Amino acid sequence: MILALTKKTSKIAPAIIGLCLLAFGLQSCKKKSRSDMGQQLYKKTNNxxxxxxxxxxxxxxxxEELAKKKGSLTNPKVIAAYYESTDYDPHFVMDNIFNGDVDLTANYFQKASxxxxxxRMFKAEEIKQLVAKFKDKKAFKNINEAYAAIADLEIMMANSLINYSNALEYGMISPRKIYARYYTDTKRPDSTSMTKIFAIQNMKGFLDSIQPKSRQYLALQKALIAGGTAQGMSKEETMRYLVVNMERLRWKxxxxxxxxxxxxxxDYRLDVMENGKSKMNMKVCVGEGRNVDNTVSLVEYDESAKIDRPFSRETPQLNSMIHSVQVNPVWNIPQSIASKEIMVEAAQDPYYLENKGIDVYKNGKKVDDPETIDWNSAGKGEYEFKQRPGEDNSLGQIKFLFKNNSSVYLHDTPAQLAFNKDVRAVSHGCVRVQDPKGLARELFGDGATYDKIADLMSTPKDHPTxxxxxxxxxxxxxxxxxxxDDANTLQYRPDVYGLDVVLYLHLQKFLASHDQLATL
Incomplete structure (x- = not known):
């Protein structure tokens, strides 16, 4: 099933800044002179x-028409503010119908699949039907019918062009609104980006310019148009894979x-990218996922799957800056892991903590004899746990630090066997890297600093650096x-966190809402 948008609330820039400067001076905030509107339209239509x-x-x-259609517009405030600033000048009708631009635009809308x-979300057929009326001498019985048609076509063109450009340049969905653990900077359209459609001078040039042109997008788009079937999938599932990932590629x-x-x-993979190419890559282990066994897929799902309910150990989507490393790190054990795992193990084996090199703190002070604590009755959050540097330390010999609110980082691990698995969603949320020394070298470069890191990793100390x-x-x-991939082969990976399903169902939700709006 193909996808569509629906109405959403739009934050309008204060006073619609910049409306008076639209179209590079071609459109002013003064009433554009259309005193000869009647003669122009008569000359072009012979009506x-x-x-x-x-x-x-x-x-x-x-x-009147704008007020009636307000509920069916995606960004009514943007559109209303613009036309109020131009005294409701019918820009598209007067300047773009009779040179073929409106029909051209509708043709692009028709290829949105x-x-x-x-x-349907861009109302291509409705636009074409209205254009045809202006070329039919008998289409209007009186001037009020003609006025209504002018207003309808003008509003429809504005709304559809905004929707189309938003969809192609920013994506239809805001990932922040559908994903519970999404912390990546993602630019969304605002009133300035939306109102640029009123300044278009070359319609075809504009429509071509907003076609995403990345190698990845063009490859997925080509596959979608071809309608092929990926190995082990149905044609429908293949299409859905392409659709959700094309949407991701449109996100800024x-x-x-x-x-x-x-x-x-x-993909359980890390790449160090430089000048658009992978300089090095390695296997990684990521947080445990809710959908490792693929019980919820793009083939079968129910409506409840569109609510993102991340498993507590899933690695979040985020962006940040790696600012430092800690060699021979201390692991500040998260409270969730402490209460569900560490305290349970300590209750069963009084020497578990010492054997694992884990120190216990209460009210900021180290507890001298943690083996004497009755861990079965200890309250959640009553104690803090830190694992000392050493061979058993879960972070291995080095961790790579970057600011985030999820307490995750990249790190080494003593559990090397996990890298031999195909499904490597096994961690508590952090990302375990297969070649931490190689990653450190790529980040720090050859020199004294990297040599120091390599030396510390080769001769482990009992304190962090x-x-x-x-x-x-x-x-x-x-x-x-x-x-x-680099060989121009499409790669598909299982939806280990079920995030494809969440995204696809939200896209379907927009389609259903669009169908409802069409009846207004």
Whole structure:
């Protein structure tokens, strides 16, 4: 099923800043002179009804039509504010119908399925039908009918162009609104980006310019148009994989830096990217997922699956800056792990804590004899736990630190066997890296600082050493389940966290809402 948008609340920039400067001076905040509106329309249509058309007469009807259609518009405040600033000048009708631009635009809308979008949301057919009326001498019985048609087409064009450009340039869905653990900077459309459609001088040029052009998007789009079937999937499931990942590619959340670290959670892989190419890559282990066995898939799901209910150990989607490393790290054990695992183990074995190198603190003070504590009756949060540096330390010999509110980081691990698994969603939420020394070298470069790190890792100490990264490096924890590799082969990965299903159901929700709006 192809997808569509619906009405949403839009935050309007104060006083619609910049409306008076639209169209690079072609459109002013003064009433644009259309004193010869009637003669212009009569000359273009040969319909005598239009001889009596005036800007003042149209304005009355335009206001009425705009009020009636308010509930069916996606961004009514943006549209209303713009036309109020131009005294309801019918920009698209007067300047774009008779040169073919409106029909051209409708043709682009009709091909929206090539983006995994539903052409109905852009009202391509309705636009074409209204354009045809202006070319039919008998279509209007009186001037009020003509005014209503002008207003309808003008409003429809504005609304559809905004929807279309928003969808292609920013994506239909705000990931922050549907994902519980999404902390990646993602730009969304605002009134300034929306009102640029009124300044279009070359319609075809504009429509071509907003077509996403990344190699990844074009490859997925080509596959969607071809309608092929991925191995082990049905045609419908293949299409859904492509649709959700094309939506992700439209989100404005991609790295722009020359060098960055990126982790793709479903692929269990880390890449160090530089100048658009992977300089090094390695296997990683990520947080345990709710959908490891693929019980909820793009083939079968129910309505409740659109509510994102992340498993407590899932790795979040985020971006930040790696600012330092800690060699021979101390593990400050999260309270959730302490209460569910550490205290349970300590209750069964009084020497578990000492054997694992775990110190116990109460009210900030170290407890001297933790084996004497009755862990079965100890309250949650009553104690804090820290694991000392050493061979058993869950963070291995080094951790890579970056600011985030989820207390996650990249780190080494003594549990190397996990890297031999195909499904590596096994951690408590942090990202375990297969080659931490290699990652440190890529971040710090060859030199004295890296040599110090390598030396500390080779001869482990009983205390941590913090080393700052002089030039911070961006890090992105992402979630992509379909992409094209360097050999131009489409790769598909299981939806280990069920996030594809959440996204697809929200896209379907928009389609259902659109169908309801169509009846208004």
């Amino acid at each position: 005598k009804i239009f001889k009596d058309a005036t800007p003042e007469g149209l304005e009355v009807v335009f206001k 090539e983006h995994g979008l539903d052409p 959340n991609k790295p722009t830096q020359e060098k960055y670290v990126i982790v793709n959670i479903p 913090d080393i700052g990264l002089s030039k911070k490096v961006p890090v992105y924890l992402t979630y992509v389940t379909c992409w094209v």
